[in-house]
Amino acid sequence: MLRYNKILGFQKSSSRRPTLHGLLKLSQCGYSKLNSDDVTHFKSILSKPEISVVEDQDDIASYNSDWWNLMRGKSQMVLRPSSTEEVSQVLKYCNSRHLPVVPQGGNTGLVGGSVPLNDEIIISLNRMNQIIGFDSSFSIVKTQAGVVLQRLIDYLQPFGYMPPVDLGARGSCQIGGNLATNAGGIKLLKYNSLHANTIGLKVVLPDGTILDDMRALRKDNTGYHLKHLFIGSEGTLGIITETAILCPKISAASNVALFALNSFDHVQEVLTASKEFLSENLTAIEYFDKECNLIMKDNTKIFNPLGYAHNYYLLIEISNFDDTSDVETNTKAIEQKFFKFFEQVSDYVQDGVIAQDKFQFNSIWELRERIVEGFVSQGLAFTYDFSLPIDKFPAFVERMSDRLGNHARTGGYGHIGDGNIHVQASIKGHDDLELYQKLETKLEPWVFDLVEEFEGSISAEHGIGSFKSPELHRNKSDEMIKTMGQMKQIFDPNRILNPNKLFQ
Amino acid sequence: MKVLVGVKRVLDYSIKVRPNAAKTAVDLKGAKIMNPFCEIAVEEAIQMKEKKKAKEVIAVSIGDKTAAETIRAALAMGADRGIHVLTNQRIDSDLQPLAVAKIFKHVFEENKTDLVLLGKQSIDDDANQTGQILAAMLDVPQATFASEIEFADDGDLIVTREIDAGLQKVKISVPSVITCDLRLNQPRFAKIPDIIKAKRKKIQTLKLEKLDIDTEPRAKTIKVDNPEVREGGVMVDNVDDLMSKLREDKII
Numbered sequence: 001m002l003r004y005n006k007i008l009g010f011q012k013s014s015s016r017r018p019t020l021h022g023l024l025k026l027s028q029c030g031y032s033k034l035n036s037d038d039v040t041h042f043k044s045i046l047s048k049p050e051i052s053v054v055e056d057q058d059d060i061a062s063y064n065s066d067w068w069n070l071m072r073g074k075s076q077m078v079l080r081p082s083s084t085e086e087v088s089q090v091l092k093y094c095n096s097r098h099l100p101v102v103p104q105g106g107n108t109g110l111v112g113g114s115v116p117l118n119d120e121i122i123i124s125l126n127r128m129n130q131i132i133g134f135d136s137s138f139s140i141v142k143t144q145a146g147v148v149l150q151r152l153i154d155y156l157q158p159f160g161y162m163p164p165v166d167l168g169a170r171g172s173c174q175i176g177g178n179l180a181t182n183a184g185g186i187k188l189l190k191y192n193s194l195h196a197n198t199i200g201l202k203v204v205l206p207d208g209t210i211l212d213d214m215r216a217l218r219k220d221n222t223g224y225h226l227k228h229l230f231i232g233s234e235g236t237l238g239i240i241t242e243t244a245i246l247c248p249k250i251s252a253a254s255n256v257a258l259f260a261l262n263s264f265d266h267v268q269e270v271l272t273a274s275k276e277f278l279s280e281n282l283t284a285i286e287y288f289d290k291e292c293n294l295i296m297k298d299n300t301k302i303f304n305p306l307g308y309a310h311n312y313y314l315l316i317e318i319s320n321f322d323d324t325s326d327v328e329t330n331t332k333a334i335e336q337k338f339f340k341f342f343e344q345v346s347d348y349v350q351d352g353v354i355a356q357d358k359f360q361f362n363s364i365w366e367l368r369e370r371i372v373e374g375f376v377s378q379g380l381a382f383t384y385d386f387s388l389p390i391d392k393f394p395a396f397v398e399r400m401s402d403r404l405g406n407h408a409r410t411g412g413y414g415h416i417g418d419g420n421i422h423v424q425a426s427i428k429g430h431d432d433l434e435l436y437q438k439l440e441t442k443l444e445p446w447v448f449d450l451v452e453e454f455e456g457s458i459s460a461e462h463g464i465g466s467f468k469s470p471e472l473h474r475n476k477s478d479e480m481i482k483t484m485g486q487m488k489q490i491f492d493p494n495r496i497l498n499p500n501k502l503f504q
Numbered sequence: 505m506k507v508l509v510g511v512k513r514v515l516d517y518s519i520k521v522r523p524n525a526a527k528t529a530v531d532l533k534g535a536k537i538m539n540p541f542c543e544i545a546v547e548e549a550i551q552m553k554e555k556k557k558a559k560e561v562i563a564v565s566i567g568d569k570t571a572a573e574t575i576r577a578a579l580a581m582g583a584d585r586g587i588h589v590l591t592n593q594r595i596d597s598d599l600q601p602l603a604v605a606k607i608f609k610h611v612f613e614e615n616k617t618d619l620v621l622l623g624k625q626s627i628d629d630d631a632n633q634t635g636q637i638l639a640a641m642l643d644v645p646q647a648t649f650a651s652e653i654e655f656a657d658d659g660d661l662i663v664t665r666e667i668d669a670g671l672q673k674v675k676i677s678v679p680s681v682i683t684c685d686l687r688l689n690q691p692r693f694a695k696i697p698d699i700i701k702a703k704r705k706k707i708q709t710l711k712l713e714k715l716d717i718d719t720e721p722r723a724k725t726i727k728v729d730n731p732e733v734r735e736g737g738v739m740v741d742n743v744d745d746l747m748s749k750l751r752e753d754k755i756i
Contacts, residue, residue, distance in 0.1 A: 253535070257696070305693035327535045328570070335699075342696050353693040356577055357537040358518035360693055 031496075032098045034076055034121060045089045047082055052127065054078040063122045066115045067108050068376075068383075071466075073116030075102070080127045084202055084210055084241040090123060091239065091497075092208025100499045103235040105177025106148065108169040110383065113234050113465025113501045114177070120499065125176050128241060131155050138218050140199050142244045145176025161247040164191040168369040176240045182232030184461030186369075189417040190283045190319075191248050194231055200244035201227045205237075206492040216244035229487065234463050235498040237491045251319030253330035254283060256364050257338050259345075259352040260310035264394045266348035267312050271390065271416060273345050274316055281337060284317035284417070286368045289397065291411035292375075295426070299377040302366050305353045314416070315368050316341075371413050371424070378409060378426035380436040382443060387419050387457035396454055397423055400447060407439055420460035448474055464502045472503070505618040505678065507549045507558045509583065510608065511542040511565045512595065513574040514628045523728040529597055530628070530728055538574050540691075541623025543581075545684040547691040548653060549621050550582035557655055558619070560584050564611055566604060567595045572707055579702035580694040586705070587611055591712035593719065601633035603719035608634070609641050610715055617679060619661075624649050624683040635683035645676035649685040 043049040054060055055077055064073035081087045094101050100120040107114050116122060125146035132142035139161055143152060149170040152163050165178055167185035177183075179201065182194050191197065200216030213227050230238050261267050267287065274282055290311050297308055306313070318337055320330040338354050355361040375381040388396055397412035400423060404410060410425040425443075429435050448471045451458050458471045472481060485503065488495075515521060516535040524531045538546075552558035563578035565571040566589040575586035589607055593599045612620060625632035632648075639646030647663035654662040656675060665672045666685050676682075694702075712719065740746045750756045 305695075326533065331535055332573075338696070339700060342700075352696040354696060354699065356694055358516055358535075359540075 030098060031100050031499075034099060034119070038093075038097065038099065039077065041093060042077075042079055042090065045093070046079065046086055052080040052082065052086075054080065060122075063104060063107065063124060064115060066112055067110060071112050071115050071117075073102070073122075074119040075116045075122045076119055078122040078124055080124045082127045084128075084204060087123065087128075087204045087239055087241050088208045088210050091204055091206055094121065094496055095207045095494055098494055098496065100496045102498050103180070103239045105146065105174035105180070106169065106172040108173045109177070109181065109465060110385070110462045111459070111465030111467040113181070113463055113498070117466060117500055123239065125174060125239075125241070128176075129174075132242070134159055134161070134247075136161075139247045139249070140216055140218070140244050141247050142200075142214065142216065142242065143175055144242055145174060145179075145240045147175050149173050149175060149178065156247055157250070160250050162250050163245060164197040164248055165194055168372070175243055175245070179231050179240055179243055180233060180235050181463045182461075184415065184418065184420065186284050186286065186415065188415065188461075189285060194245075195228055197246045198227060198231055198243065199246050201230065201240050202242035203227075203230050203238040203240050206494065206497045211238070214242055214244055218246075232463070234465065234502050236488060236502045237497070239497070249321070249323075251283065251321055252323050252325065253327055253334055254317060254319035255331065255334045255338070255355055256284075256315060256317045256361055257342075257352055257354045258304075258306055258364050258367070259314045259316065259349045260306040261312045261314065261348060262310055262350055263348075264312060264391075267314060267416075268391060269348045270314055270345050273341070275417075277341055277344055278316075278318055278337065281318045281320065281334075282316070282417075283319040284315070286315040286414065287393075287416035287421075288313050288315075288368060288371060288413035289394070289411050291397075291409055292371050292413045292424075295374040295378055295409060295411060296367060296371060299374045300370060302363065302370060304367055305364075306351050310350055315364060368413065371411070372422070375409075375411070375424040375426045379428065379430045380433070381424050381426040382408075382440070384423045384447060385414075385460050385462040386421055386423065386451050387460040388421055388451070388454050389456070390416060390419050392454050392456075393421050396421070396450065399450060400425065400443075403442060403446065404439055407435060415460075418460070445471065466501050469500070469502055469504050505552070505558045506616065507552060507561045508608070508612060508615065508617045508620045509542070509545050509549045509561060509563050509578065510604075510620070510622040510634070511546060511563050511574050511578050512539040512623070512626045512628075513537075513565065513567055513571050514539045514596070514626055517627055523730060527727055527729055529594070529725060532594075532596065536570065536574075538577050539623050539626045539628075541625060541627075541684055541686070543623075543691040544686070544688050545621040545623050546578045546581050546583060547689045548650075548684060550692070551689065552653075553582065555655075562587060562615060562617075564608065565589070566591060566599065566607055566712070568592050571595075572709075575707055576699075576702050577694065579705045579707075580699040581692060582698070584705065586707035587615075588707050588709045589712050589715070590709055591719075593712070596628040597725050598721045599719055600629075600721050600723060601631045601637055602722060603717065604634045605637035605641055606717045606719070607712070607715070608638050610717065612638075612642060612679075619678055620681045622681065622683045624685050632683075635681050639681040642679070642681070645680040646682070647674050647676050647680065648683040650682050651685050651687040653682065653688070 042053050046052040060078050063078050064075050102116045102120045102122050104114050104122050104124045128144040128146035130144045134141045156162050165185050166187045200214045202214050203211045318334050320334050401410040408425040408427045412421050412423050414420050414422040427435050448458050452474050457475050513536050516537045519534045522531045549561040561583040563575050563583040563586045565575050572588050622635045649666045650663045651666045652664035656662050660675050660677050662675050
């Protein structure tokens with residue numbers, strides 16, 4: 001996280017909301033203000049109050065700002081409970097006092113969902129970082145919600161397993177937050193979503209009720225699968241405190257290739273061919289365009305071994321799952337697969353490289369994973385995460401690029417196999433806030449209209465948070481939004497949990 | 505100029521290295537790669553070819569049949585042909601720098617070489633001896649830990665060496681031996697078409713036992729073990745506690 005803050009250093013002086021729609025009329029809903037009696041109470045119900053009740057403004061600052069460093073909450077207090085019971089006590093009290101709260105995991109969210117919009121109390125899960133255990137017979141890992149994803153990856157590695165989800169923020173994001181946002185990431189193509197892989201969880205409702213679904217049996221059809229309501233609920237229905245997740249085995253061997261192409265028709269041909277010929281062995285397929293490649297060249301030290309002349313790039317990862325063979329045999333098998341595949345698609349691919357060792361493997365992945373940082377270093381950046389028909393990817397980016405004219409550099413990249421594109425545009429003029437605001441009015445809500453025109457989703461994986469709550473109606477019918485509202489009313493009648501997120 | 509490049513097949517450094525069950529040697533099971541310093545040597549040789557300073561680049565490796573794959577990787581990077589000295593001796597421990605230097609001397613003489621580029625050391629034994637011994641045996645100049653190689657007008661090479669005190673520039677004539685250090689260059693990725701082309705390049709196989717070279721190890725490994733596990737620290741509540749703990753553990 002510290003590294004990201006350094007890159008975004010120039011944005012620290014900005015105190016405005018990132019979007020017009022972000023300037024929400026915060027319905028005060030009869031909320032109370034934090035007083036000294038409340039503080040005393042919290043100190044009495046939380047263990048080690050000297051570290052679990054944070055009041056110092058310098059310490060609170062990082063909890064109050066989002067990853068983009070564009071949002072500035074005004075929370076006066078961060079609570080750091082160490083158990084589900086403590087979370088329950090805190091919420092019960094806040095509910096009775098009508099004190100609004102924001103649950104926070106790793107604070108790596110990109111849609112303004114994990115920081116206060118006003119002075120809500122922040123409930124951080126970062127002390128609840130115990131890994132409970134791994135059951136190798138069903139390959140289910142049980143953890144507290146505050147476990148950082150990288151730690152979970154490291155914990156499972158000696159067992160030969162891995163979490164089903166993986167994303168660039170792995171060094172900071174927490175598994176509870178991943179569940180609360182139904183995080184997608186680079187492994188979704190092969191290993192499916194967190195809905196498919198979450199076997200159980202423990203969640204605390206706004207009134208303090210603890211719902212314990214952690215027996216985590218592989219099969220258990222006994223009543224409504226309530227846990228799915230909370231996965232992707234973005235901290236508006238309950239606070240997840242424990243998780244039980246199904247973990248896939250780490251592949252016997254894997255390798256990655258980078259392909260350079262010049263026509264998007266060819267990109268689609270390779271995409272189709274990869275699903276057809278690589279099928280079970282295909283573990284990731286990612287995409288980025290020329291502008292993204294140039295952004296990386298201009299702003300990072302990560303270089304593209306295929307150069308900077310082509311229009312499109314595909315990163316294809318193949319894995320071998322044959323544990324009866326040794327690593328060397330499997331590595332060779334993968335290389336053979338790549339060669340055979342390359343022969344199949346040689347009409348479409350201009351050039352390609354295969355990683356020869358772990359260092360090159362990581363370099364190729366870095367080229368794709370750090371594009372978001374590249375755009376942010378280039379200048380104040382608009383960032384969007386959409387689902388679109390794959391054949392419309394370049395057309396969409398072109399329309400957005402035209403809209404912004406000569407004032408920004410626009411590029412598209414992302415999980416092309418899932419139909420998920422990330423579009424980013426960095427303003428020319430680096431930190432020219434006025435230009436940013438001017439362009440913002442040009443982009444929103446126009447860009448969401450464009451998504452509707454292309455029949456996509458306004459948020460593929462990043463979620464709604466506070467940035468996109470005015471746009472929810474574009475992908476969900478009135479009936480669905482009304483029903484969601486009814487659920488919210490059932491679970492959180494006092495609307496204390498993450499107010500003004502997801503819904504307006 | 506004809507350039508000989510040594511390439512060694514080693515365990516991937518990103519894998520956790522383990523001793524074997526008997527604790528007599530390293531467990532060699534796992535992904536293998538070209539020694540990173542050898543990779544840098546190959547890259548330098550290819551760049552010399554691209555600058556038209558080298559006419560032919562020959563990749564040389566010693567080991568069992570899997571060593572040929574490392575030679576293929578060098579061919580994919582741009583080497584012209586390969587020489588594989590076949591042996592079942594363990595190349596990470598039994599086949600030691602003295603023996604390797606003798607083998608390279610043989611290949612050098614058989615191929616009328618002008619320049620030998622080696623990695624400064626391999627990441628399995630970290631010996632950092634082969635280049636130096638070879639130069640002495642051949643009675644040719646050596647420049648080790650090269651971070652830059654330039655060509656003088658008179659045909660000599662100007663090599664910048666990374667040494668403890670900083671950087672040192674030496675001028676050496678050819679034939680000579682240069683060992684390559686980390687900052688010399690950034691090895692290229694192998695392009696897929698080049699990997700496929702490399703399959704058609706020639707690798708000459710020589711059987712080590714037929715070469716009449718004494719390759720007996722001069723040093724014997726007695727034991728290989730994991731480093732001691734670091735024990736966790738102990739939290740103390742105040743200075744008095746700290747002092748008594750330090751006295752207890754006989755630290756003070």
